[in-house]
Structure formats: structure tokens, C-alpha cells
Amino acid sequence: MLSLTATVREHLQNELGFVPNLSFDRVLRLYELMDDSETSDEEKALGAYQLFFRLPDDPNDVHLERLEAILKYVQKRPYQSNSNSENAAGANTDTRRFFSFTEDSEAIFTSFLMLGIDLETKIGQWPWDKFQAVFYNLPEDTPFAKIVSIRQQNPAEMQGREQAELMxxxxxxxxxxxxxxxxxxxxxxxxxKMMMANAD
Known part of the structure; x- marks a missing residue:
């Protein structure tokens, strides 16, 4: 997540102990890779590694612990230290169930554009942390925020025409x-987990 007291580079060094290229488009390609049903787990593992590191000639030089650190880092969400957190009523508050970077790409692009940010011009330049800072604070009147709100609502709490329209x-x-x-x-x-098992 973004730090207000350090540059992105300094923050990554402090958090990970090294500074990978975590431009937002590179991380989103990782999410796209996870969605690819035609790609085997082995190919996904190789693709994930190559997104952030050059594949060494010697397999013993593959740093899986660094890839693990990156995967954990990019999954961090602001305001949610535990992805399985529950509210006082016991309901799951994990908003990740209600959106997809891949399926919602047009709504996300348009929402950023409404703020004067053309994501295409930020490819290769904008760090993941900056992208997340804006993404998780998109105004309620943006297309993406409206779509997520629709998915989160419970039709059982409505009646008649309002319920039918929501459904x-x-x-x-x-x-x-x-x-x-x-x-x-x-x-x-x-x-x-599969990569670590195969490395043993």
C-alpha cells in the first residue's frame, strides 16, 4: 500500500527487501494470467515468475521466496488486514468477491478517465500502490463503483418492482x-503452494 513518508521505491525496499517492477499493468497481467483457463498451472507459475524476474539458466537460481513476497504484497488491501474479516453482524466484508480487474476493465478505465486519469498513458509508469490508492477510493458516482454497489446489495431486503429491478x-x-x-x-x-511443493 502507498506510503506518505517514503517514495514507492523506498517503500518496496522496506517492505520486500528488494525493488521489483510493480507497475500496475504488470500486476494486472498477473491477475489476467490467473483467469486463463487454457493455461496449465505449470505455465501460470512460469508466466508469473517471468512477469517480475528474468528466468535464470540454472533452476537453482530461481528465487521463489521473492515471488511469494510479491504475490502477498499485491494482494494487500487498504482497510482490510484480514481478507476473511467479518463485521459485527458476522457478515463477510471481503469486497474482492464483487469485482474483477479483467471482467470490469472497461468500467475501471472509464472511472479513472472521469478523474482525468487515462490509464493507457500510465502503462509501465504508474506503480501498483498508486493505482490501488485511486482504485479503492473511486467516487460513488463512477461506473465501477455503481456496478460493485449493485452486486453487493441484497434483493431479499427489497420488495416488488425495486427488488425485480435489482435482480x-x-x-x-x-x-x-x-x-x-x-x-x-x-x-x-x-x-x-504448487511451486513450493515442486521445488522440494
Missing amino acids: KMQAAYALPENRSVKGQDDSMEGLF
């Missing part, structure tokens, strides 16, 4: 199974 909207904006960021994060965790 119609939820069907229109429904995410394919396991295509949410929660599903992608779970895939990353499973992928890393």
Missing part, C-alpha cells in the same frame, strides 16, 4: 464463476 441489474453485471479478484487471489495462493 435484473445483478444478472446483467454478474461475474462468471471464480472470476472475481477473490478467486484470482485464491488461485495465486494455490499456484505458489
Whole structure:
């Protein structure tokens, strides 16, 4: 997450002990990779590693612990130290279930554009931390925030025409199974466990 007392480079050095290229587009390519059903787990593992490191000639020089640190770092969310956190009523407050960087890409792009930020011009330049800082604070009137709000609402709390309209909207904006960021994060965790098992 973004630090107000250090540069992004300094913050990464403090958090990870090294400074990888964590431009937002590189991290989003990692999320896209997790969604690719035609790519094997082995190919995903290799692709994830190559997003951040040059593949060494000697397999013994592969630094899986550094990849693990990156995967954990990019999954950190502001205001949510525990991804499985619950509110006082016992309801799961994990918002990752309600959006996908891949499926919602157009709404995200348009929402940033409404703030005067053209993400295409930021490719290769904007750090993941800066992207996240804006992303998780997008105003409620942006397309992305409206879509997430629709997905989060409970039709059982409504009646009649209002309920029918919400259900119609939820069907229109429904995410394919396991295509949410929660599903992608779970895939990353499973992928890393597989890599560590194969390395033993």
C-alpha cells in the first residue's frame, strides 16, 4: 500500500527487501494470467515468475521466496488486514468477491478517465500502490463503483418492482464463476503452494 513518508521505491525496499517492477499493468497481467483457463498451472507459475524476474539458466537460481513476497504484497488491501474479516453482524466484508480487474476493465478505465486519469498513458509508469490508492477510493458516482454497489446489495431486503429491478441489474453485471479478484487471489495462493511443493 502507498506510503506518505517514503517514495514507492523506498517503500518496496522496506517492505520486500528488494525493488521489483510493480507497475500496475504488470500486476494486472498477473491477475489476467490467473483467469486463463487454457493455461496449465505449470505455465501460470512460469508466466508469473517471468512477469517480475528474468528466468535464470540454472533452476537453482530461481528465487521463489521473492515471488511469494510479491504475490502477498499485491494482494494487500487498504482497510482490510484480514481478507476473511467479518463485521459485527458476522457478515463477510471481503469486497474482492464483487469485482474483477479483467471482467470490469472497461468500467475501471472509464472511472479513472472521469478523474482525468487515462490509464493507457500510465502503462509501465504508474506503480501498483498508486493505482490501488485511486482504485479503492473511486467516487460513488463512477461506473465501477455503481456496478460493485449493485452486486453487493441484497434483493431479499427489497420488495416488488425495486427488488425485480435489482435482480435484473445483478444478472446483467454478474461475474462468471471464480472470476472475481477473490478467486484470482485464491488461485495465486494455490499456484505458489504448487511451486513450493515442486521445488522440494
